[in-house]
Amino acid sequence: MLNLIFSLLFVSGWIFVSGSEVHTVTVQPGEDVTLQCSNISAYPTQTDWFRVVNKTKPSCVSSMYGSDSEASFCHGFGNRNFNMSSNVSFVFLQIKRVDLSDAGLYFCGFYISGHTVISNAVELRIQGKIGVNDIFICSYAFV
Numbered sequence: 001m002l003n004l005i006f007s008l009l010f011v012s013g014w015i016f017v018s019g020s021e022v023h024t025v026t027v028q029p030g031e032d033v034t035l036q037c038s039n040i041s042a043y044p045t046q047t048d049w050f051r052v053v054n055k056t057k058p059s060c061v062s063s064m065y066g067s068d069s070e071a072s073f074c075h076g077f078g079n080r081n082f083n084m085s086s087n088v089s090f091v092f093l094q095i096k097r098v099d100l101s102d103a104g105l106y107f108c109g110f111y112i113s114g115h116t117v118i119s120n121a122v123e124l125r126i127q128g129k130i131g132v133n134d135i136f137i138c139s140y141a142f143v
């Protein structure tokens with residue numbers, strides 16, 4: 001786990017994460033952060049970001065279709081500082097000016113062959129708040 005944390009690259013408030021396991025990123029309140037997950041779909045499809053907070057509360061954050069459609073935001077996220085985008089290889093979720101309530105486990109799902117398949121997960125910790133530890137996602141059927 002430690003070497004995963006050390007593999008994070010911090011560039012002026014932007015954080016890039018690579019790989020397919022659960023990574024942890026830690027930021028200070030007020031910073032911007034960009035989470036990313038690998039695009040595991042071979043074709044354009046419904047792509048979603050999800051979040052679990054307090055270990056038990058999952059919610060949908062945002063969705064887009066393929067790599068260049070406009071993202072739509074789920075209830076509670078549309079008026080916040082969230083931005084979903086993609087460069088085809090990776091799907092990004094930028095959160096501007098994070099606050100403590102943004103902490104949680106973020107992961108994205110791709111609707112592939114009738115199932116929502118989860119790509120990698122990223123745990124976002126906000127300094128000053130204890131993060132969620134060791135949550136394992138087996139499968140989610142949000143559809």
Ligand SMILES: *[C@@H]1O[C@H](CO)[C@@H](O)[C@H](O)[C@H]1NC(C)=O
Pocket residue numbers: 053054057
């Ligand atoms: C998570 O737990 C904290 C502390 O109990 C609480 O203040 C917060 O509202 C909870 N968040 C959600 C989304 O339920």
Ligand SMILES: *[C@@H]1O[C@H](CO)[C@@H](O)[C@H](O)[C@H]1NC(C)=O
Pocket residue numbers: 083084085086
């Ligand atoms: C969202 O991110 C994309 C890609 O980085 C960028 O082109 C776009 O301007 C951003 N939108 C907002 C509202 O920040």
Ligand SMILES: *[C@@H]1O[C@H](CO)[C@@H](O)[C@H](O)[C@H]1NC(C)=O
Pocket residue numbers: 016087088089090
């Ligand atoms: C997509 O973004 C990743 C992470 O920022 C970067 O490493 C990669 O080169 C980008 N790919 C393209 C095609 O721009």
Ligand SMILES: *[C@@H]1O[C@H](CO)[C@@H](O)[C@H](O)[C@H]1NC(C)=O
Pocket residue numbers: 039040041042043044045047065066067068086087088089090091
């Ligand atoms: C994922 O990659 C496939 C194949 O290149 C592409 O068609 C699709 O639009 C990409 N999806 C996203 C969300 O970038």
